[in-house]
Each structure stands twice: as structure tokens, then as C-alpha cells.
Amino acid sequence: METLCAELIAVGTELLLGSIANTDAQFLSRELAGLGISVERHTAVGDDPQRLREAVEAARARCSILITTGGLGPTFDDLTKQVVCRVFDRPLTLRPEVEETIEGIYRDILHRPMPESDRLQALLPEGAELFPNHAGTAPGFAFCSGGVHVLMLPGPPEECRSVWEHGAREYLRRLSPGVICSRDIMSFGMGESSVEFLLHEKMCRMVNPSLATYAKPSEVCLRATARANTAQEADALLDPVEAEVRAALGDLVYGVDVSGLTELCLQRLKARGLTLACAESCTGGLIAQRITALPGASAVFRGGVVSYWSSVKAGVLGVDPALLETHGAVSAPVAEAMAKGARAITGADLAVSVTGVAGPDSDERGNPVGRVFVALADETGGVYCRHLELGRRSRELIRDEAANHALDLLRRHLDGLPMELTVPELKKG
Numbered sequence: 001m002e003t004l005c006a007e008l009i010a011v012g013t014e015l016l017l018g019s020i021a022n023t024d025a026q027f028l029s030r031e032l033a034g035l036g037i038s039v040e041r042h043t044a045v046g047d048d049p050q051r052l053r054e055a056v057e058a059a060r061a062r063c064s065i066l067i068t069t070g071g072l073g074p075t076f077d078d079l080t081k082q083v084v085c086r087v088f089d090r091p092l093t094l095r096p097e098v099e100e101t102i103e104g105i106y107r108d109i110l111h112r113p114m115p116e117s118d119r120l121q122a123l124l125p126e127g128a129e130l131f132p133n134h135a136g137t138a139p140g141f142a143f144c145s146g147g148v149h150v151l152m153l154p155g156p157p158e159e160c161r162s163v164w165e166h167g168a169r170e171y172l173r174r175l176s177p178g179v180i181c182s183r184d185i186m187s188f189g190m191g192e193s194s195v196e197f198l199l200h201e202k203m204c205r206m207v208n209p210s211l212a213t214y215a216k217p218s219e220v221c222l223r224a225t226a227r228a229n230t231a232q233e234a235d236a237l238l239d240p241v242e243a244e245v246r247a248a249l250g251d252l253v254y255g256v257d258v259s260g261l262t263e264l265c266l267q268r269l270k271a272r273g274l275t276l277a278c279a280e281s282c283t284g285g286l287i288a289q290r291i292t293a294l295p296g297a298s299a300v301f302r303g304g305v306v307s308y309w310s311s312v313k314a315g316v317l318g319v320d321p322a323l324l325e326t327h328g329a330v331s332a333p334v335a336e337a338m339a340k341g342a343r344a345i346t347g348a349d350l351a352v353s354v355t356g357v358a359g360p361d362s363d364e365r366g367n368p369v370g371r372v373f374v375a376l377a378d379e380t381g382g383v384y385c386r387h388l389e390l391g392r393r394s395r396e397l398i399r400d401e402a403a404n405h406a407l408d409l410l411r412r413h414l415d416g417l418p419m420e421l422t423v424p425e426l427k428k429g
């Protein structure tokens with residue numbers, strides 16, 4: 001099956017000055033990968049007709065899909081349409097339906113007359129297919145010339161997304177016959193660069209299905225995407241890819257097509273009819289927040305205690321003051337006692353706890369930034385603790401990673417896996 005290849009050209013001097021990041025390219029690349037379209041180049045050019053022309057001419061010779069973002073507005077520096085149409089020798093013609101839509105936005109929403117300059121936005125390449133913009137005035141559009149599909153989208157991210165969702169995606173989907181299916185293989189315990197290192201050769205070799213990594217805070221998603229005539233054929237292509245990823249990453253793979261560890265834990269708890277509680281120090285309620293953000297949390301989540309001060313660890317969770325005195329608040333015995341305490345006071349089947357130093361400074365006992373203990377108290381009265389040295393990362397990342405480790409303990413317990421996190425040896429494959 002032929003693979004379509006795309007190039008993106010972002011237009012805007014702000015991109016070159018570093019005033020804004022090219023988030024449209026990030027969004028579109030991800031979406032295109034999901035459609036099985038390979039993105040071969042990103043270019044950013046300023047509001048300069050000559051350089052834009054050169055970029056468009058070069059891209060036209062290389063790709064079958066050219067997508068531009070930005071420069072569709074009514075101001076003097078919005079010149080993408082004019083330049084692209086000149087390169088593809090396509091006249092611009094006034095589209096009365098677009099003119100009427102823009103006039104309507106001014107009349108009914110903005111309550112002022114439409115500036116004459118806005119009429120420029122109703123000039124579209126002859127024969128172009130329109131993509132409505134529900135977040136602004138300039139619509140997106142596409143045309144095909146000499147075997148190249150040209151899509152032009154507005155720059156503001158919410159407008160780019162709106163136009164994508166209201167026509168551009170469908171336009172591209174029509175170009176690829178059959179179905180496109182993807183599978184998100186979720187892993188925790190190894191950074192994105194290590195996962196890529198392990199799977200590098202497979203990822204480079206694979207075209208259909210393709211395999212790409214997406215990093216989430218302290219998790220890595222591997223997305224396998226297959227193009228085939230039917231969903232069954234696509235599934236048959238994806239099965240061996242999933243098996244290869246599982247073979248390489250072992251039990252670091254925690255699920256497929258789930259949004260994250262929190263959702264997975266919630267599903268598992270529900271399926272087993274178990275309830276959960278938590279006791280959090282340095283994560284300050286992050287675990288409770290994540291769980292309660294998901295619909296259906298009330299069926300399994302009994303509650304949580306944010307026990308920041310030692311007096312709360314002792315007074316509310318019942319942590320023995322002698323333990324706090326001897327080992328300090330950031331220690332394995334205290335993490336274990338916090339988890340047991342949360343379980344005891346809520347009556348939940350399981351409880352997780354977190355205590356650690358999120359930074360920016362080490363604590364009064366000299367525990368370094370990033371030292372964290374997470375624990376799980378289980379339904380048999382047993383308790384397991386994991387000691388982490390997360391290093392000098394940002395406070396936010398340490399808290400996020402700590403919460404994920406606590407959830408990782410939970411899912412390992414629920415799935416009957418070893419509680420230790422064993423990272424595969426870094427060998428290319």
C-alpha cells in the first residue's frame with residue numbers, strides 16, 4: 001500500500017524570533033501519524049514572500065501532501081495564499097459563501113461592520129475545498145495540483161485545530177483507501193530516549209505498521225499505526241508489533257489504549273471490586289486529584305489524606321511518633337506506616353502513600369531533592385515500599401513521577417506482577 005508523505009510549512013516571523021513555538025506542527029504531525037501519513041519535513045519561514053516561495057517550490061518537488069499554517073488572515077503580512085497560488089498557478093477567486101460567513105460573524109457575534117480588509121479572506125484558490133473555521137474568521141482549504149495536495153490552515157492553534165477537525169482530516173482520510181487503526185501501547189518505568197534506544201531499529205524499519213513514541217510526564221506511549229483494507233487486517237498487522245514491544249519492555253508495558261496508569265488502576269480496582277485510599281505528603285493530593293478526575297472514581301476511591309506536617313502524619317494517619325523521630329518523615333518506615341494508616345482510617349482494601357523531597361531544597365535531615373518513598377498497603381495487611389532517587393528534576397516532575405510510582409505499585413499488585421521495577425538492559429533491537 002502506497003505511503004503518503006507530507007511536508008509542513010509554518011509561516012510567521014514570530015516563529016523564527018522564538019516568540020512562539022510551532023505547536024501547530026506538533027499537533028498536525030501527531031494527527032498525520034495517526035492517519036498513517038509520514039511527515040518528512042517541517043519548515044518555518046518568516047513573513048517573506050521570496051523565502052516562502054522557495055520553500056513551497058522545494059516542498060512541491062518532494063512530497064504528495066503540502067500543509068501550510070499561518071498567514072491566512074486579513075493583515076498585510078498574511079501572504080501565504082497569494083504566494084502558494086502563484087507557485088501552483090492557481091487563480092484566487094472570491095467565494096461568496098465565505099464572504100457571507102465572515103460578514104455574519106461581524107454582524108451577529110462581534111456586532112460591528114466587517115473591515116474591508118477581511119474580504120481578502122474570502123479569496124480562495126479556484127476549485128478549493130473549504131474547511132470551516134469555528135474558532136475564527138479565516139477558513140482553511142485544499143486543492144490538488146500536479147499530484148500534490150495542498151492544504152492551507154490558519155495559524156492560531158485553536159483555529160488550526162478547528163479547521164482540521166471540520167474537514168482537513170476527512171480530506172486526507174479520503175486519500176488513503178482502506179482503514180487506519182492504531183494501538184497505544186503504554187509503558188512506565190523507562191524514559192522516552194531509553195525506550196527509543198531499545199526499539200530504534202524496529203521503529204526505523206517499520207513503515208506499515210509504523211511505530212512512534214510519545215512521552216507523557218514520566219510515561220511513554222508507543223503508538224503503532226497500521227493501514228489496511230479492513231480492521232481485521234490492520235489488527236493482524238498490529239498484533240506482532242505489540243508482541244515485539246512487550247518482549248522488549250517486559251512488564252513495563254502496563255496496558256493498551258488506556259489514557260494512563262490512573263485509568264488502568266481504576267479499571268482494575270472496579271473489575272476486582274476493591275477500594276482504594278491514599279496518604280500523600282510531597283504529592284499534596286495529586287494521586288487523589290488524578291483518580292477523582294476520572295468518571296466512576298466514587299465506586300472505588302474512599303478518600304485521601306494530605307499529610308504534609310509530621311503532626312498530621314501522626315495525628316490523622318496514626319504514624320508512630322517514634323518512627324518519625326527515629327527515621328524522619330522521608331523514610332521507608334514512615335511511608336509504610338502512612339499507607340497502613342490510610343487503609344485503617346478509611347476501611348479501604350488498599351492504600352498507597354508517598355513521602356519525599358520535591359525540592360528545590362533538601363530537607364532538614366539532609367535527604368536530597370528527589371528522594372521519595374512510595375508504599376502500598378494491601379488487603380492482607382502486608383505492605384511494600386519502593387525507594388526512589390529521582391534526582392534534581394523540577395518539583396513538578398518529581399511530584400508527577402512519584403504519583404506514577406505509587407500507581408505503578410498498585411497496578412503491579414492488582415496484576416499479580418513482581419513489585420520491583422526491572423528495567424531491561426539497554427541493547428539496540
Ligand code: ATP
Binds near residue numbers: 011014023074
Ligand atoms: P489570523 O487570522 O489570526 O491572522 P493567520 O492564519 O494569519 O491567522 P498568523 O497571523 O500567521 O495566522 O498567526 C496568528 C497567531 O497564531 C500568531 O500570533 C501565533 O500566536 C499563532 N500561530 C501562528 N502560527 C503558529 C504555529 N505554527 N504554531 C503555534 N501558533 C501559531
